[in-house]
Amino acid sequence: MSSHEQADVAVIGGGPAGLAAAAEAKAAGASRVLLLERDDRVGGILNQQVHDGFGTKVFNEALTGPEYAAIYEDRVNEREVETWLKTHVINVTKDRLITVHSDKGLRTIEAGSVVLSMGCRERTRGAIGTAGTRPAGVFTAGAVQNYMNVRNLAVGRKVVILGSGDIGLIMARRLKLEGAEVVCVAEILPQPSGIGANLVRCLEDFDIPLYLSTTVVEIHGKSRVTGVTLAEVGPKMGEKKGTRRFIECDTLLLSVGLIPENELTNKIGIITNPVTTGAVVDDSFRTSVPGIFSCGNVLQVHDVVDYATMESEKAGTAAAIWATTGKLPDADIKVSAGAGLRYVLPATISGTDAVDFTMRSWREEHDQSVIFKSGGEEVRRLRMPHMEPAGMIRVRVGKGRFRRIVNNELTVEVGA
Amino acid sequence: MNSTVICIVCPVSCPCEVEWTKEGGVTKVENNQCKLAFEYVEGELFDPRRMLTTSVPVDGGNWPLVSVKSHVPIPKDQMLNAMKAIGDLRAKAPIKVGDVIMPDFIGSGADLVATRNVAVA
Numbered sequence: 001m002s003s004h005e006q007a008d009v010a011v012i013g014g015g016p017a018g019l020a021a022a023a024e025a026k027a028a029g030a031s032r033v034l035l036l037e038r039d040d041r042v043g044g045i046l047n048q049q050v051h052d053g054f055g056t057k058v059f060n061e062a063l064t065g066p067e068y069a070a071i072y073e074d075r076v077n078e079r080e081v082e083t084w085l086k087t088h089v090i091n092v093t094k095d096r097l098i099t100v101h102s103d104k105g106l107r108t109i110e111a112g113s114v115v116l117s118m119g120c121r122e123r124t125r126g127a128i129g130t131a132g133t134r135p136a137g138v139f140t141a142g143a144v145q146n147y148m149n150v151r152n153l154a155v156g157r158k159v160v161i162l163g164s165g166d167i168g169l170i171m172a173r174r175l176k177l178e179g180a181e182v183v184c185v186a187e188i189l190p191q192p193s194g195i196g197a198n199l200v201r202c203l204e205d206f207d208i209p210l211y212l213s214t215t216v217v218e219i220h221g222k223s224r225v226t227g228v229t230l231a232e233v234g235p236k237m238g239e240k241k242g243t244r245r246f247i248e249c250d251t252l253l254l255s256v257g258l259i260p261e262n263e264l265t266n267k268i269g270i271i272t273n274p275v276t277t278g279a280v281v282d283d284s285f286r287t288s289v290p291g292i293f294s295c296g297n298v299l300q301v302h303d304v305v306d307y308a309t310m311e312s313e314k315a316g317t318a319a320a321i322w323a324t325t326g327k328l329p330d331a332d333i334k335v336s337a338g339a340g341l342r343y344v345l346p347a348t349i350s351g352t353d354a355v356d357f358t359m360r361s362w363r364e365e366h367d368q369s370v371i372f373k374s375g376g377e378e379v380r381r382l383r384m385p386h387m388e389p390a391g392m393i394r395v396r397v398g399k400g401r402f403r404r405i406v407n408n409e410l411t412v413e414v415g416a
Numbered sequence: 417m418n419s420t421v422i423c424i425v426c427p428v429s430c431p432c433e434v435e436w437t438k439e440g441g442v443t444k445v446e447n448n449q450c451k452l453a454f455e456y457v458e459g460e461l462f463d464p465r466r467m468l469t470t471s472v473p474v475d476g477g478n479w480p481l482v483s484v485k486s487h488v489p490i491p492k493d494q495m496l497n498a499m500k501a502i503g504d505l506r507a508k509a510p511i512k513v514g515d516v517i518m519p520d521f522i523g524s525g526a527d528l529v530a531t532r533n534v535a536v537a
Contacts, residue, residue: 050469050470050471050483050484050531051469053426056425063531064469064483064485065483066513066531067513067532070532070533148471149471149483150481151480151481152471152480152481174470176496177468177470178470178499179499195428196422196429197422197423197424197427197429198429199422200422200424200429201424201466303427385447385449386431391427
């Protein structure tokens with residue numbers, strides 16, 4: 001038998017984004033807030049990120065992942081958010097009818113508002129198409145982080161890491177500290193993907209070499225990995241002849257990117273942005289479907305959890321206001337990414353309140369500016385000493401500036 | 417001397433341009449976005465330290481491991497020694513965030529403290 005429940009706000013995913021959204025939804029006046037989490041605990045990836053560096057923007061100190069998660073877990077508990085663990089959301093309709101599966105069987109929830117905060121999963125070997133055999137010993141970096149930091153399992157003794165994303169760099173240090181040999185990190189791009197701080201404290205500190213414009217072209221071994229073949233790549237990612245070399249190892253870690261888990265978003269029929277693959281949202285984090293909001297890594301991949309928290313707090317507040325009053329300001333001003341930017345978010349704004357715009361540049365840039373323009377005139381400009389694709393850019397624009405907007409259009413671009 | 421020191425205090429990773437001498441210390445820091453860089457750069461040039469974060473096995477807990485950190489940074493060249501020093505350490509549930517798992521664990525004045533709550537299983 002299935003049961004039927006009602007909630008003002010249902011939040012899907014109990015990672016940092018979902019925790020922040022649920023806590024703020026409750027604080028903003030929603031009476032029943034449900035936080036739906038498929039794992040047996042909330043906190044998401046923070047539970048396995050035992051390193052520090054979280055919270056420098058929100059708390060002005062560098063906390064570890066579990067400490068950061070514990071603060072928000074306490075907050076949702078104090079505010080009496082109802083958390084359903086080991087609960088899989090299998091469907092959400094446009095009318096916000098949610099179907100979940102758990103050990104209590106199938107249940108449906110009628111929600112005033114829904115917040116999509118499902119986060120990301122890791123890109124795997126299949127998604128990057130490496131040649132070779134199919135031995136044991138090939139892992140995604142996040143899976144190894146979970147084995148080592150949560151489950152107390154070791155994965156190998158001699159490790160090659162493909163991809164210089166932050167999780168890969170952090171796992172290089174973690175493996176080294178736990179006594180494994182980390183032979184090298186290989187990155188296909190000509191520049192590292194992870195942040196500078198991690199290149200210093202995870203690689204340089206431990207003399208772990210980073211090979212740029214280099215990738216794994218073959219994996220060797222029958223039952224277990226025995227080595228990998230590395231090769232250099234040219235500007236168009238093609239293999240450079242004569243650069244192949246064999247590296248002996250028993251483990252290959254892949255840190256080759258994250259895939260936002262937007263299956264539910266797409267199933268609902270929400271309009272998405274082809275660059276982020278996440279929902280197109282306004283400055284209240286509303287999607288194209290009324291009453292459905294999106295925030296956190298499922299919306300756009302963040303490199304700093306603090307910003308995911310701030311974004312999700314706004315989404316949670318807006319979701320509560322919509323569920324209880326049915327009113328949010330109309331977002332009629334269209335925002336587009338101009339020269340130099342891969343994307344900008346939100347896609348539309350109301351102009352009634354300050355907005356934190358988030359964006360990523362196509363290239364590394366020095367001494368350039370982020371320029372907001374409307375009708376050919378400048379609305380706001382922010383000097384950026386340094387921009388790179390690996391670093392999300394966040395610019396606050398006060399509501400006074402929006403008075404200069406004409407024809408309800410705003411373009412954001414990189415310029416001198 | 418002139419050095420480029422990447423500040424590791426936060427993910428922004430400012431590539432600080434530093435002027436310094438062995439005797440007079442740091443005389444100029446540029447290219448930093450916030451003032452936390454000054455203290456970091458000085459430390460990095462004269463007494464580099466790092467936070468140690470790792471985990472310790474737990475007996476009787478709802479998690480097999482408790483994540484831990486040095487409550488203050490430890491000398492950078494002591495990181496691997498510190499891991500050896502706590503190699504056989506075990507903790508016992510229940511544990512609260514901030515509990516000292518091992519006081520002054522390498523004799524540098526840093527305590528090893530829990531960063532996760534672990535309840536009794």
